Amino acid sequence: MEQELSTPGLETMECVYAPTDLLTDTRFHYCPGCSHGVVHRVLMEVVDEMGIQEQTIGVAPVGCSVFAYNYLDVDMQEAAHGRASAVATGIKRILPDKFVFSYQGDGDLAAIGTAETIHTANRGENILVVFINNAIYGMTGGQMAPTTLLGMKTSTSPAGRTVETAGYPIKMADIVAMLPGTYFVTRQSVHTPNAVRYLKKAVTKAFQYQKERKGTCFIEVVSNCPSGWKMTPIQANKWLEQNMLPLYPLGDIKAPK
Amino acid sequence: MSDIQLMKGNEALAEAAIRAGCQAYFGYPITPQSEILEYLAEEGRERGMIVLQAESEVASINMVYGAAGAGARVMTSSSSPGISLMQEGLSYIASAELPCLVVNVNRGGPGLGTIQPSQGDYFQATKGGGHGDYRLIVLAPASVQEMADFVYDAFDLADKYRNPVMILADGALGQMMERVSFREYDPSAHRIPKPWATVGKPKTRERNIVTSLHIQPEKMEQINLRLQEKYRKIKKQETRFELVETDDAEYLIVGYGLAARIAHRAVERARAEGIKVGLVRPITLYPFPDEVIHDLARRARGALVVEMNAGQMVEDVRLAVNGLIPVSFYGRMGGMIASPEEVGTALDALMKNEVTQHSEAY
Numbered sequence: 365m366e367q368e369l370s371t372p373g374l375e376t377m378e379c380v381y382a383p384t385d386l387l388t389d390t391r392f393h394y395c396p397g398c399s400h401g402v403v404h405r406v407l408m409e410v411v412d413e414m415g416i417q418e419q420t421i422g423v424a425p426v427g428c429s430v431f432a433y434n435y436l437d438v439d440m441q442e443a444a445h446g447r448a449s450a451v452a453t454g455i456k457r458i459l460p461d462k463f464v465f466s467y468q469g470d471g472d473l474a475a476i477g478t479a480e481t482i483h484t485a486n487r488g489e490n491i492l493v494v495f496i497n498n499a500i501y502g503m504t505g506g507q508m509a510p511t512t513l514l515g516m517k518t519s520t521s522p523a524g525r526t527v528e529t530a531g532y533p534i535k536m537a538d539i540v541a542m543l544p545g546t547y548f549v550t551r552q553s554v555h556t557p558n559a560v561r562y563l564k565k566a567v568t569k570a571f572q573y574q575k576e577r578k579g580t581c582f583i584e585v586v587s588n589c590p591s592g593w594k595m596t597p598i599q600a601n602k603w604l605e606q607n608m609l610p611l612y613p614l615g616d617i618k619a620p621k
Numbered sequence: 622m623s624d625i626q627l628m629k630g631n632e633a634l635a636e637a638a639i640r641a642g643c644q645a646y647f648g649y650p651i652t653p654q655s656e657i658l659e660y661l662a663e664e665g666r667e668r669g670m671i672v673l674q675a676e677s678e679v680a681s682i683n684m685v686y687g688a689a690g691a692g693a694r695v696m697t698s699s700s701s702p703g704i705s706l707m708q709e710g711l712s713y714i715a716s717a718e719l720p721c722l723v724v725n726v727n728r729g730g731p732g733l734g735t736i737q738p739s740q741g742d743y744f745q746a747t748k749g750g751g752h753g754d755y756r757l758i759v760l761a762p763a764s765v766q767e768m769a770d771f772v773y774d775a776f777d778l779a780d781k782y783r784n785p786v787m788i789l790a791d792g793a794l795g796q797m798m799e800r801v802s803f804r805e806y807d808p809s810a811h812r813i814p815k816p817w818a819t820v821g822k823p824k825t826r827e828r829n830i831v832t833s834l835h836i837q838p839e840k841m842e843q844i845n846l847r848l849q850e851k852y853r854k855i856k857k858q859e860t861r862f863e864l865v866e867t868d869d870a871e872y873l874i875v876g877y878g879l880a881a882r883i884a885h886r887a888v889e890r891a892r893a894e895g896i897k898v899g900l901v902r903p904i905t906l907y908p909f910p911d912e913v914i915h916d917l918a919r920r921a922r923g924a925l926v927v928e929m930n931a932g933q934m935v936e937d938v939r940l941a942v943n944g945l946i947p948v949s950f951y952g953r954m955g956g957m958i959a960s961p962e963e964v965g966t967a968l969d970a971l972m973k974n975e976v977t978q979h980s981e982a983y
Contacts (some may be wrong), residue, residue, distance in 0.1 A: 421691070433830045436671060439819035441690045444713050447683035450675070454687025454695075455819065457671050462821050480683070504723045504965035612939035 365452040384412045386437045393431055400428060402554040403496065403563070407465070410567045410593065414508060420463040421455050423448045425477070427469035428502040446477025446523035449484035451490045452465040459494055463574055465492040469585040471501045474536045481536065486546030490549020492570045495582065499608065506592040510534045512609060518592070530575035542617040547579035549618040553586040555601040559614070566616075578620070586612045605617060625802045630768040631656035632793040635699075636787070637772035639664060642808025643722070644693040645671035647684035647702060652736040653792035656728035657698045676705040682710030682723075689719035690831035692775055692818030694808075698724035700792070701742050703735060704750075711785060712751030715831030716844070720779035723757070724770065724788045726795040729956035737956025738792035742880060743933035746789045747907040754845055756852050758786040758859065759906040762875040765799035773806050780813050780854055787904060791929065793958065856908035863902040866892060867917055870899030875914065875938050876927040877903045879958070884927045884955065888965035890977060898968065905918050906934070909939035918945040923971045927964055928952045947971065 386408035394400045411420050417438055424432035426445035433440035443451040448466035456464045473481050473495050484491070500518055501507040502582035508521040511533050515524040525533075541549040548570055552563040563585060570581035586608050593601060628636070635657045636645070646665060647840045648658045661672045675681040681697045684717045688695040699707065704725045725746060729739035746759045758778050760771045767792060775786040785874065791835060822828045835841040863881075866888060876884040879901040901917065903910050918924060923946050926935040935950040940950050951967035954976075 417821075418823050421821060423687070423817045430834060433832065435829070437822070437828055439822045440831070441687060441819055442711055442717075442830070442834050443686070444683060447679070447686075447710070449681040450683035451690075453680075454645075454647065455672070455688075455691045456687075457673065458686070458688045458691040458693040458695075459820060479676055483680065495759050546701035561655045585782035 371542065384409045385414045385419055387606040388435055388437050390434045391437060394428065397588065397590045397600060399497065399498065399554050399585065401559060403494065403585055403587070404432065406560060406564045406567055407467075407494065407528070408436055410564060410571060414571055416463050416571065417446070418467070419461070419471050421459065423452045423455070423464070424470045425466070425468055426503070427460075427472050428505065429467050429469060429496065432467055446472050446475070447480055448477065448492060449473065449489070450480045451493070453484055453487070453489050455507040456489055456491050460490070463571055467494045467495060468493070468496065469502070470499065470509045471494070474534050480496045481540065482543070485580045486543045486545045487542040488547070490574050490579065491575050492567075492581045492583065493582040496510055496587050497584050497612065498587040498592070500532070500589050502589045502592045502594040515612060524545040535595065535612065537582060537617050540582050545580050546582055546618060547620065548573055548581040548616075551580075551584040551586060551612060551614050553604070553609070553614055555588065562614075581600045584612070625800050625855065626910045627646055627795060627798055628767045628801050629656055629798050630764060630790065631726065632660050633765050633769040633801045634772055635660035636804060637769035638696055639668050639670060640806055641776050642805055642811070643693045643696050645669060645673070645688050646697065646955070647673050647675050647681040647688070647695070648697050648699065649675050649678050649681050649705045652828060653726070653795050654698055654700050656795070657724065659681045660828055670693050674850050678706035678935075682707040682714070684716050685721050685949060686710055686717070686719060689714065689721045690717065690819050692815040692820055694720075696722035696724065698726065700726045701730050701739070704742060704745070704939075708745070708751035710756060711757065712749070712753050713833045713850075714785045715755035715757065716753065718783040719785070719831065720783050721773045721785050722767065722779060722788065723785055724790065727789060727791040729954065735956040736792060738794070738879060738929060738958065739954070739956055740791060740880060740929040741954070742789065743906065743928070743930060747909070747912045747937075755848060756906075756907050758782070758784055760786065760788050760906060761906050762790055763789060763878050763881050763902065765797065768794060768942070769801050770802060777811055778859065780811070784855070791879050792956070802845060805873060808924065810957070832947065832962070845876045859905060860910050860912075861904035862910040862913055863904060864913070865900040867899030867901065869897050870920070871922045872896065872898040872916065872972065873901055873914075873917055873924040874898060874902045874927060874964070874968065875903070875924060875934070877906060877934065880927045880929050883959055883961055884964055886961035887968065890961060890965055891968060896968070896972075903934070909937050909941070911937065914941040915943065915945070915957045918942045921946055924948045925968050925971050926950045927959065927962075927967070930954060930956060934972060947974070953962070953969070969977070
């Protein structure tokens with residue numbers, strides 16, 4: 365940030381926007397254009413605005429978000445692959461008055477951790493589950509995910525995903541919405557400024573519901589992966605809109621009236 | 622409630638956990654230890670404990686991770702196949718240095734095996750069990766009384782060293798009923814500060830991070846060195862064992878848990894016949910009491926290791942003896958339990974073969 369402030373001419377400009385203090389000064393390791401950075405910012409903006417930094421504990425499991433605790437200025441636990449919601453359950457049961465969130469990718473939440481995801485939601489644990497769905501394993505180099513689209517090429521579906529070999533892309537938000545333990549299930553994205561604003565509203569609601577002990581809140585964020593998809597960030601966002609959103613449409617799936 | 626009660630080992634352990642101030646239990650039913658979950662679901666909840674029946678042992682151990690990381694005194698319990706499922710989580714817990722109690726009421730394997738008692742999980746318990754270089758502190762009770770007593774010790778050791786502690790029992794110790802009395806124990810007097818716990822970050826301190834990820838090899842090596850230093854300290858300070866009639870012993874029988882009780886009877890019978898034999902009972906299986914075994918071996922002519930498995934601890938005994946005397950082995954497997962007579966026969970064989978046979982007896 366110091367570097368940015370020293371940009372010639374910047375000192376004469378009025379500051380109309382600054383990142384929240386709850387993001388650390390550590391430089392993101394995320395690829396250019398990746399959705400993770402935006403979702404991190406939105407999460408911490410809400411924690412900041414609600415004044416709950418001292419009461420918030422996050423859980424980041426294995427995947428690109430494994431280093432999330434380097435950026436988010438809240439107490440955090442790193443979980444084994446797929447186990448974030450079990451770890452979050454353990455924390456929340458001990459600290460029922462605190463705010464607990466997990467931040468999980470599609471491989472983590474929808475493949476190896478499916479049992480934990482379903483049962484955490486079914487118990488109605490009072491936590492927020494943030495689900496980054498970019499239809500690929502980013503961290504390990506672009507392998508097929510449970511949410512990979514049919515026909516989509518990845519390093520482990522080089523000819524495109526087929527039903528015959530890999531079945532169908534799994535729609536976790538729809539599945540957990542069927543469980544009585546979930547209170548608020550929504551699918552958002554961050555590929556446009558407007559979408560980011562909707563996500564922020566959803567995160568704010570989710571923390572509010574957690575305070576009111578309403579049950580599990582589940583926010584899927586349909587995300588891009590420019591490196592994994594082998595696209596520029598702009599191409600990736602367009603591809604997301606044209607290919608991801610028809611299968612994973614945005615909006616609330618389950619919301620209180 | 623009278624001071625002395627007649628209880629199952631599993632129930633005595635569960636009762637002790639409540640008295641030790643265990644705040645939360647996460648577990649999944651499996652024979653022969655489901656009484657622990659059942660007892661806590663009733664008694665524990667009534668007395669303020671958080672008790673959660675999880676969807677699997679995998680989830681249980683990760684709930685333990687989260688709760689221990691949040692600073693609570695927590696435990697889980699299972700039996701062999703379930704403990705296998707927990708190994709990934711245990712590796713993370715050991716690496717993140719989270720204190721907790723894990724109880725394994727060992728049953729016969731491999732595979733689904735049998736629900737009958739076994740000591741087949743010795744290697745898994747004492748050598749780490751999951752991936753990477755780490756150790757659990759392992760306590761081996763030999764009575765219902767110790768099923769209770771070791772719970773307090775386990776929690777205190779876990780907190781003191783920020784290390785997972787395992788109580789390694791077996792199906793017989795879990796199921797059998799014996800007299801037990803519960804010691805005076807005030808949990809608040811044993812509570813130690815956990816400034817590293819993730820409880821929410823005040824503005825005034827750096828954030829707490831519970832993690833086992835250190836991607837830079839230089840950093841990860843430092844973490845490993847620190848862990849190894851801790852294990853050396855544990856070995857020095859916490860090695861526990863029981864000796865029976867070893868002062869003049871020409872022969873040693875080494876056994877732990879239920880096998881030690883059977884061996885004890887065999888020692889009594891052999892002594893009645895004038896054979897100078899003594900019993901070494903390791904109480905901590907890790908750290909292993911190798912120094913005392915080595916010292917006793919200097920004065921002895923042979924050692925017999927008795928286990929309810931195919932021969933696991935015998936490897937540690939041989940390392941401790943380091944060739945000083947022959948070490949033979951007698952074990953039953955698959956849920957079968959040796960009789961004192963069988964142990965006596967194995968001792969006879971060792972004594973007859975001592976001159977010619979210096980290494981293998983099984």
